[in-house]
Amino acid sequence: MAEGYVREDGRKNxxxxxxxxxxxxxxxxxxxxxxxxxxxxxxxxxxxxxxxMHPQHSQDPEKGTLRCTYNMNSFSVExxxxxGPSRRSTEISKITEWALNPVVMLEKYPNEVVDVHINxxxxxxxxxCAGINAAAMALADAGIPMKExxxxxxxxxxxxxxxxxLDKFEDSEFEDGEGSTDIPITFTHSGEIxxxxxxxxxxxxxxxEVVEMAKGACDKIYEIQKEALKKSxxxxxxxx
Amino acid sequence: MSxxxxxxxxxxxxxxSEYLPGEWTEKKGEExxxxxxxxxxxxDRLVKIIPISGAYQPRRxxxxxxxxxxxxxxxxxxxxxxxxxxxxxxSEVPRYVNRGELNEVMDMHEIVVAKIFNIGKRGIxxxxxxxxxxxxxxxxxxxxxxxxxxxxxxxxxxxxNLIKENTNCNITVGQNGIxxxxxxxxxxxxHAKRAIEFITENFFKEGLTEKVKEWFGGNKE
Amino acid sequence: MDTGKLNADKxxxxxAEGKRFDGRKPEEFRKLIIEKNVSKKAEGSVRxxxxxxxxxxxxxxAVGTPYEDSANQGNLMVTAELLPLSSPRIELGxxxxxxxxxxxxxxxxxxxxxxxxxxxxxIKEGEKVWTVFVDIYSINDDGNLLDAAGIGAxxxxxxxxxxxxDEENGKxxxxxxxxxxxxxxxxxxxxxxxxxxxxxxxDPTLEEEDVSETRVTIGGSKETISxxxxxxxxxxxxxxxxKAVEIAKGQWGELFKKVEKLI
Numbered sequence: 001m002a003e004g005y006v007r008e009d010g011r012k013n014x015x016x017x018x019x020x021x022x023x024x025x026x027x028x029x030x031x032x033x034x035x036x037x038x039x040x041x042x043x044x045x046x047x048x049x050x051x052x053m054h055p056q057h058s059q060d061p062e063k064g065t066l067r068c069t070y071n072m073n074s075f076s077v078e079x080x081x082x083x084g085p086s087r088r089s090t091e092i093s094k095i096t097e098w099a100l101n102p103v104v105m106l107e108k109y110p111n112e113v114v115d116v117h118i119n120x121x122x123x124x125x126x127x128x129c130a131g132i133n134a135a136a137m138a139l140a141d142a143g144i145p146m147k148e149x150x151x152x153x154x155x156x157x158x159x160x161x162x163x164x165x166l167d168k169f170e171d172s173e174f175e176d177g178e179g180s181t182d183i184p185i186t187f188t189h190s191g192e193i194x195x196x197x198x199x200x201x202x203x204x205x206x207x208x209e210v211v212e213m214a215k216g217a218c219d220k221i222y223e224i225q226k227e228a229l230k231k232s233x234x235x236x237x238x239x240x
Numbered sequence: 241m242s243x244x245x246x247x248x249x250x251x252x253x254x255x256x257s258e259y260l261p262g263e264w265t266e267k268k269g270e271e272x273x274x275x276x277x278x279x280x281x282x283x284d285r286l287v288k289i290i291p292i293s294g295a296y297q298p299r300r301x302x303x304x305x306x307x308x309x310x311x312x313x314x315x316x317x318x319x320x321x322x323x324x325x326x327x328x329x330x331s332e333v334p335r336y337v338n339r340g341e342l343n344e345v346m347d348m349h350e351i352v353v354a355k356i357f358n359i360g361k362r363g364i365x366x367x368x369x370x371x372x373x374x375x376x377x378x379x380x381x382x383x384x385x386x387x388x389x390x391x392x393x394x395x396x397x398x399x400x401n402l403i404k405e406n407t408n409c410n411i412t413v414g415q416n417g418i419x420x421x422x423x424x425x426x427x428x429x430x431h432a433k434r435a436i437e438f439i440t441e442n443f444f445k446e447g448l449t450e451k452v453k454e455w456f457g458g459n460k461e
Numbered sequence: 462m463d464t465g466k467l468n469a470d471k472x473x474x475x476x477a478e479g480k481r482f483d484g485r486k487p488e489e490f491r492k493l494i495i496e497k498n499v500s501k502k503a504e505g506s507v508r509x510x511x512x513x514x515x516x517x518x519x520x521x522x523a524v525g526t527p528y529e530d531s532a533n534q535g536n537l538m539v540t541a542e543l544l545p546l547s548s549p550r551i552e553l554g555x556x557x558x559x560x561x562x563x564x565x566x567x568x569x570x571x572x573x574x575x576x577x578x579x580x581x582x583x584i585k586e587g588e589k590v591w592t593v594f595v596d597i598y599s600i601n602d603d604g605n606l607l608d609a610a611g612i613g614a615x616x617x618x619x620x621x622x623x624x625x626x627d628e629e630n631g632k633x634x635x636x637x638x639x640x641x642x643x644x645x646x647x648x649x650x651x652x653x654x655x656x657x658x659x660x661x662x663x664d665p666t667l668e669e670e671d672v673s674e675t676r677v678t679i680g681g682s683k684e685t686i687s688x689x690x691x692x693x694x695x696x697x698x699x700x701x702x703x704k705a706v707e708i709a710k711g712q713w714g715e716l717f718k719k720v721e722k723l724i
Contacts, residue, residue, distance in 0.1 A: 027601050028513050029548050032293060040501065044600070046546035050295055052323040069545065074596040075503035075519030078635040083542050083596060103249070105275060112323050117546035119598070121517065122500045140249055140277040143294015143387075145264060147275065148250025189250050229248050229277060233292065233444045307462050319462050351467065381467045418462060426475050430482060 004161035005176075008169055016153070016165045016217055017041075022133070022228035024141050032142025034228065036134035039167055040124035045134035047142040049114035050106070058113075064106030065113045068097040070131055072120040092128045093118075099132050099152065099186040099195035105145040114144055125171035126154050129184050132195070137225050141232065149225055150194055151218035152186040155210045157202055162209055164217050183210055187218040241282035244290075247274040253287055262288030292443070296386035296416045298322050298364055302356045303373070305381070305414035306366070308348050313339050316346055318354065321386075321416045324363050328354055332367035351376050351420065353412055376412070379422030380429045386417035388440050391448070399439065399449060406456040407432040465671025472672055473658030481669070483512075487662040488708050493719050495616050502635070505621025505642070507723070509613040511664060513603035515547075518613035519596050520621040520642070524633060527583070527590040535582025536592040539568035541610060547599040563597060566651060566690050567611045570680035571595070574649035574687035576618065581643035584626065591623065593642070604667040607678060611651035616720045618642060648682040648717045652709035656697065661705055663712060677702065679709035682717065686710075 011017070017039025027033035030046035037043075053059045070092040074081050096118065106114065116138065118131035129152035136149045156166040159177030163170065166182055174180040181200025187193055193211070202210070241254045253265065253272045261267040264276040265287055274280060278289040291297075298304075298320070306318030306326060315329040330337050337345050346352060352375050358365040368374050384392065393400045393413055404411055409423035409432045419436065423429045438455055442448055465472075468482075475481060485491070491512030500506040503519035527534060541563035545551045571577065582591040595617065597610045622638035655665050655673040665673060674695035680688035686706065691697065697705070 027515075027546060028603070029601050030546065031295070033546075042500075044546070048545075048549045050323060051549075071544065073500065073517070073519060073598055074540070074594065075500055075506060075521045078502050080521035080523060080594055080596075083540055109323075115545070115552070117544065119544060119546055119600075122502060124502075141293060143276060143278070143291050145275045146249035148273075149248065226248050226251075230246050233246055307467065321462055349466070378470075380471045381462075381464050383462065383464055426471065426478060426480070429471070430475070430480070430484075433482070 005158040005163065007163060009167065013161060013163045014213060014216070016220065017167060020221070020224055022137060022224050024137055024228045024232035030138070030142070032138045032140065032144070034134045034137035034141060036130050036137070038126060038130055038165065040122055041120070041126050041130045042122040043118060043120050043127060043130035043134045045116060045118045045131060045138040047114060047116050047135075047138045047144065049142070050109040050112040050144070053111060053113035059111040061110050062107075064109030064111075066097055066101050066104055066106065066116065067113055068093050068100065068116040068118065068135070070096055070118045070120075070128070072123060072127065076120045076123040092131070095128060095195060095197070096132055096135060099150060100135055100139065102192070102194045103147045103150055103188055104139060105147060108145065114139070114142075123168075125166050125168040126184070128152070129154050129186070132186055133221060133225060137229055140229055148189045149222060150186050150188050151221040151225060152184065152195065153214055153217040153221060154182055154184040155214050156183065157181040157200060157206065157210070162206065162213060164213055183214075185211065185214040185218075187215055189222050191215065241280075241287065244279050244281040246278070247280045247289065248277050249274055253280045254282065258285050260286050262286045264289035264291065291387050293385065293387060296321055298326075298356055298359060298416070300356055300359055302415040303353060304356065304416040305351060305353055305376075305412065305418035305420055306416075308346055308350050308352065311342050311348065313342070316342065318352065318366060320364070321383075321418065322364065326354075326356070326364035326366045328352070328366040328368065332357070332365075332369055334369045346375050351381060353414070353420070372412070376420055376422075379410075379420050380433060382419050382421065382433055382436065384417045384419065384436065384440050386415065388443055389413055389415055389417060391443055392419070392436055392439055394449065399452065402449065402452060402456075403432055403435045407435065463671055465668035468668065469672040472669060473660070476658060476660040476662070481662065483666065487660060488711065490664040490712065490716065493612070493716065495612070495719055495723050497616070497620050497723050503617075504624060505617045505619075507613050507616045507620070508600075509609045509616065511605055511609045511612075512666065513601055514605055514609050515600040516606060516609045516613050517598045517600055518610065518617045520617045521594045521596065522621075522623060522633070523592050523594070524584065524589055524626060524631070525592050526588065531579070532587040533583045534579035535577070535590045537568070537572060537577060537579070537595070538592060539571065539595045539597070539614065540564050541567065541597040541599075543599045543602070543606070548602040550602075562692065563607055563610050566607060566678050566680075566688070567595070567597065567614050569688040569690070570611055570649040570651050571614060571618070574647045574680070574682070575645055576615070576647050576649055578643040578645055582623075584628070593618075602667060604665045604670040605653065607653050608651055608664060611649075611680065612716060612720065615648060615650060616723055618644065619720060619724050647687075648713070648720070649680045649687050650682060650713045650716050650720075651678050651680040651688070652712045652716070653678040654705035654708050656695065656701065661701065661708060663708060677705050679706055681710070682713050684710070
């Protein structure tokens, strides 16, 4: 695959966008919060809980419940999105919950709920991944017991070429050849996959490569998340 | 493991068969792994994590400050900042209370210093039998993250006494992060409030007691 | 546990001595920080911080049909969303501002002052006009979301640019700025004055807002009041209303200076 798709922004196929920034404690009211930016995509997440779950019939007597909401600001994209939930945001809320559930340990909190609210400030593809990255940090910041963090990235196939971290052009406008296939993936740090989606077409061989590429990227993202968490303590809280 | 260190969930704290997994950690093979963001410390081979954020964990014996949010004929429900409200029964008050006169002893939205004497399946049971417990009036209530309470109290009360002396206030620090400040003047109470805010903002810094002394030095009102 | 109501007497006692818990005077606003272009796909966007209260406001523009009774004018639509992420109270449905109130009060301030020259947003009379959307999101609620939202809306509109419009193909070329949003020389800023224990204050923290008995939002600039709204149930004496107006007028200039710095 020496020839093939050349990226518009000059990145190498396995290069993540820049800048990649993470910051913890961005919403003072929340029990935990974080911001994650990759390229032009910016997400913030705030965690509230554990707290009593309402309505009562949704309570789980065996352990706490994780509840996620994902929301894009109307002006985060070129064509304004009408404020309010959409089918897409509802689906992504559920995907996010599934991506985070395997690592949160809520056995100590029966009948309680941990709410994770994600808001996209600026969208340039990869928003669900950015949201998951922010949410993982926010959960840790909130002192929620977790086995480990999760990190998320999307891998793409542009015609036949595999690339890491699609930007908006690659995700929605590229149409040559086999078009673009978008594969967002979330890994735990120890290498388990908690979330994977695919839109397009790919061979099972290439899929293995995709997963390999994604793990490498997630390791890099993990280091950034870890540093943001540790740094948030040293800064002291008054300085926001 | 010699020094405390900040760890995130999933991080290996120490490795070695001699270590034992304490609070908020688990052992996998030889490794002790963190299950919570916080400060890991080891004592006599027991490795645990001191939480620095997150919800208040009620424990038997904790003295906390709560607000009356409901009353039944046999007791009061207190909001002590836990998901489930705590219950103070009539029988845990050091005086005889008629079933009809609960609100005369303590009414809705009044504040009380109480001790947790039992945590069971049905909830948290409180008592106000004991020195320093009971309804409080006047003064000012502030709320801090409960994990900051040990720092605000300081070793053997050194930090809280420093604040009391410098502001002339009576201060009761609930283990649940609710703090009651009572002074003769509002200014003194506000002074104490700000001192506590200073401590929570600089929670992680070295030599905090010195910094607080300096802060008072330059802050005489 | 909400400390505001528990400290109500103390807050009033303090005000009687001319002081607030954070040391401010009754007529003092918290530190105001405005950052521009925080969301670059918007035609204009700002982040406003008033103390710990934070809102993000974005302006988007789209082409649509005019209303029948204003065939040669563009449209304005102001919406506010109080995000659950900004406060633990929102999901509990606890009383406080409603998003609708914030949206409408800010809308009124902009519309009535004629800040936007809507006629200059007409593309083809009766057929095509620009619609200006101003969307407000709360990020952290530590009181006074309303004023923060109003300041944000003004600032975002001041820096917003109208995108190029390809009339032939009916396509908006987002990202390609054509001109500044046509604005008139007015600077409507809302200042909400609250009454607590007989004292009037501005820019309450969440704690103070909890014990506020009533409030009146006065929007305007220089010597002209362009909007007013009183909310909540207690009443104001005539003197109190007059004083509130004086206080608001006194703040407009100061607050606008900050917005100006941005541009």
